[in-house]
């Protein structure tokens with residue numbers, strides 16, 4: 001199938017990045033959010049990143065203007081009636097996502113693929129809320145979207161081969177590398193990353209080494225660009241806890257139990273960089 005027009009739902013951190021890379025690759029984009037204000041915030045973010053790229057001579061002024069002109073803001077989800085593809089990037093809440101998928105299913109053309117950027121929620125369950133479970137798929141971009149090369153393409157139980165292929169081809173068009181993943185808690189990326197972060201937190205909890213030294217072990221010893229505790233602060237400790245709970249509940253295996261220190265920090269409101277305090281302090 002040919003994908004020309006894409007609706008991105010949610011103009012936040014991830015949605016604005018997804019809209020940007022789609023428009024940069026020549027797709028017409030409808031950027032949807034619940035309010036004009038939220039869309040303008042997302043649009044402003046895209047404008048700022050593209051302006052930075054022009055300043056650094058990575059792209060021309062013309063390319064920036066062409067990219068921006070391909071993104072149409074809209075608060076009207078019904079406009080999906082003209083789209084071949086939807087990428088949903090709204091709040092990580094199953095009830096809210098399922099409601100949006102029902103609305104999209106009712107209004108989108110029958111050929112349209114409905115993808116979700118969820119980092120942890122089951123694709124198969126979202127698909128079951130629609131009448132086109134074979135055309136529902138996970139398209140999990142990494143943050144920040146314009147920089148990170150990976151897209152996990154997640155097949156729900158009923159996702160068709162045609163849908164998978166169309167989405168994998170689109171990821172390639174976006175200059176991303178797609179990996180094929182089946183629908184299990186945490187998919188592949190977070191199933192591997194989060195237990196590593198959780199284990200680093202256990203190491204702090206059990207006083208194996210200091211926060212700084214644990215990060216140094218992984219940076220200098222394993223060549224990771226960033227230590228796991230710094231990374232946890234960037235992701236948000238509430239998000240890390242949430243994903244550990246998804247793994248713990250989903251597998252029922254004690255190896256995924258969230259570290260009590262992680263829970264304690266979240267309860268204290270120490271959420272990482274966004275709250276000014278996590279494993280490190282931010283001014």
Ligand code: NAI
Nearest residue numbers: 010011012013014015033034038089090091092118119143
């Ligand atoms: P965000 O909070 O920055 O943005 C969410 C946006 O969705 C907000 O602008 C909000 O107004 C909008 N929204 C909420 N309900 C809506 C609705 N019914 N219709 C239209 N818009 C609606 O969140 P973020 O970080 O961009 O995350 C979005 C999704 O991407 C989540 O599912 C998250 O798990 C996933 N994700 C997040 C990553 C991250 O590092 N932040 C990485 C990979 C995936």
